[in-house]
Every structure is written in C-alpha cells, then in structure tokens.
C-alpha cells in the first residue's frame with residue numbers, strides 16, 4: 258500500500274488511534290500524525306520497555322478504545338519498537354473480535370523482524386510471548402528516518418536479529434554492522450516475509466526464526482528480574498553463541514563459524530552489562546522449562562549443520578544446555 262492509499266484508508270476509518278510508548282511519543286508522535294494526515298487521532302501512550310509488555314498494559318489500551326467508543330471500523334496505528342507492535346497487534350486483534358491495525362516500526366529490530374509476520378502478544382507470568390494471536394497488520398510502514406533517534410544499544414539489538422538471518426538464511430547478513438545496516442533492512446525484511454509465507458502458523462519451517470531464541474528468551478526473561486536487564490537482541494546474541502556451540506557438539510558445525518562469531522560478539526554486547534554466573538543457571542533453566550519451544554520434557558533447539566543450513570527441532574539434554582550456558586558465561590567474562 259502506498260502512503261496515499263494508507264492515508265485514504267485512515268481517512269475512511271470511523272476513528273484512528275495511535276498507540277506508542279513514552280520515548281517514541283516524545284520524538285515522533287506529532288510527525289507521524291502529520292505524515293498520515295491524522296492529527297485528530299486519539300493517542301494512547303504507554304510506558305516504554307519489555308517490562309510493560311503485559312496484559313495489564315493491554316487492558317489500558319482496550320479501556321482507551323472503549324472510552325472513545327471505538328467500533329469495528331476503527332484503525333489502531335502501532336508506532337514503536339517490537340514491544341509496541343506486539344502489544345498493539347494483540348490488543349487490536351482481540352478488541353471486538355478484531356479491528357484493523359497498522360505497524361510503524363521505529364526500532365531496527367521491529368523493522369526487520371517484530372513488525373512483520375503477524376505474531377502479536379504479551380509476556381505472562383514472567384514468560385515471553387505466552388499469550389497472543391496471529392493477525393496481520395493492514396500495512397507495515399518502514400522508514401529508516403526513525404532510527405535517527407534510536408539509542409546505539411537498541412540499534413545493536415536489531416543488528417543481532419539481522420545476524421541471525423545471516424546464520425539461517427543468507428550469509429551476506431553476517432556482515433551487517435553499525436556502518437552498513439541500512440543497506441540490509443530491505444533484504445532482512447524479505448527473508449522474514451519469505452519464511453513466514455511458508456509457515457504462517459509456526460508449525461515447522463518458521464521455527465528457523467527461533468535460532469538463538471530458545472536460550473535467548475530465557476536469558477531475556479531472567480535478566481528482567483535483575484538490576485541489569487538485557488535487550489532482546491543482546492539476549493539473542495548470547496543465545497546464538499550457545500546455539501552455535503551446541504551445533505558444533507551435535508551437528509558437526511565447523512568450529513570456525515563459532516570462532517568467527519566470537520569476533521562479532523563484543524560489538525553486539527558493547528552496551529550491555531552481562532552479570533551472569535553459575536548461581537544464575539538454575540533460574541535461567543526454569544525459564545527454559547516454561548518456554549513454548551520445550552516439548553515432551555526436552556528442550557527443542559534450532560541448530561546449524563553449516564551456515565545457511567539450519568536443522569529444526571533438535572532435542573538437547575538439560576546437562577548439555579547447562580554446559581553451553583557455563584561456556585558462554587566463561588567466554589563473556591573474557592570479553
């Protein structure tokens with residue numbers, strides 16, 4: 258859909274609501290409303306960050322929609338990073354059994370991943386994305402101009418997800434860095450779309466996108482309970498190291514892939530405070546137990562037999578996962 262068409266759709270809606278978080282509102286809310294010609298939209302501003310990706314926040318969104326008598330012909334525009342697009346998509350897809358929504362990603366991670374593919378949701382009882390829906394936005398509006406205000410740490414978080422595409426789909430993306438990421442945004446989005454088209458409901462092929470996420474999600478969820486939370490991308494960057502290490506042990510991945518990635522890891526973690534030690538293992542493992550990738554009592558991983566050659570649904574024993582975590586922690590202490 259071209260911008261003009263989107264503006265027309267919004268003009269024809271009974272009402273337009275713009276959901277965003279407090280940080281993004283400060284930089285981009287008036288600009289976006291101006292670009293979309295919806296200066297009279299009802300603004301719903303929520304607190305920023307993963308901690309607030311909860312049913313409690315979604316209830317606030319629903320209450321705001323109700324208060325303004327939103328009907329089935331209303332449109333919700335989600336302006337923000339993956340937290341906002343995940344939560345807004347979920348809120349819209351449930352409100353009155355589903356109203357239309359538009360995603361306007363403002364982080365690199367949301368541009369190349371979270372805003373695409375129709376997965377929406379919130380964290381629940383401390384576990385990532387446990388409650389959610391599949392529902393597609395009517396449009397995803399990607400504009401790198403939003404990245405001009407994005408903190409470096411968040412940019413690196415998006416680069417980590419782009420590196421993931423490098424491992425599972427197109428090795429060119431292993432070269433993405435802070436200097437060249439803009440030229441890869443389109444390609445990364447295409448990879449995500451292509452994978453999603455083959456398996457929208459995430460029953461098989463789409464699992465490939467979980468590379469680095471099995472341990473990554475557990476690290477992210479656990480770190481949220483500490484003084485030093487990791488970004489999604491930082492947790493995934495560590496999770497990818499563990500997945501590569503496991504791939505060397507179990508899938509004959511050439512060790513050079515792991516060693517090369519170890520050269521990348523310090524830059525991906527350059528803004529992170531990683532305070533993990535042996536005392537954290539039990540708690541991290543308990544988050545793995547809750548993870549939805551955990552089936553039949555064993556944890557299921559996406560591993561690699563080579564770069565661009567992922568192997569899905571690899572069951573790994575608890576003791577080997579623990580070993581991978583300990584090795585990762587040892588490495589991080591040396592960075």
Ligand SMILES: NC(=O)c1ccc[n+]([C@@H]2O[C@H](COP(=O)([O-])OP(=O)(O)OC[C@H]3O[C@@H](n4cnc5c(N)ncnc54)[C@H](O)[C@@H]3O)[C@@H](O)[C@H]2O)c1
Nearest residue numbers: 280305306338339340363364366370371376403406407489
């Ligand atoms: N649905 C999916 O397929 C999918 C895929 C990957 C990740 N995700 C989810 O995405 C979330 C992570 O998304 P994220 O990394 O975008 O985090 P985020 O939405 O929490 O944004 C990170 C921080 O950057 C700020 N911010 C956003 N845009 C900004 C801008 N342009 N300028 C200044 N500050 C800005 C936000 O306020 C926030 O503080 C996680 O919850 C993850 O589970 C979903």
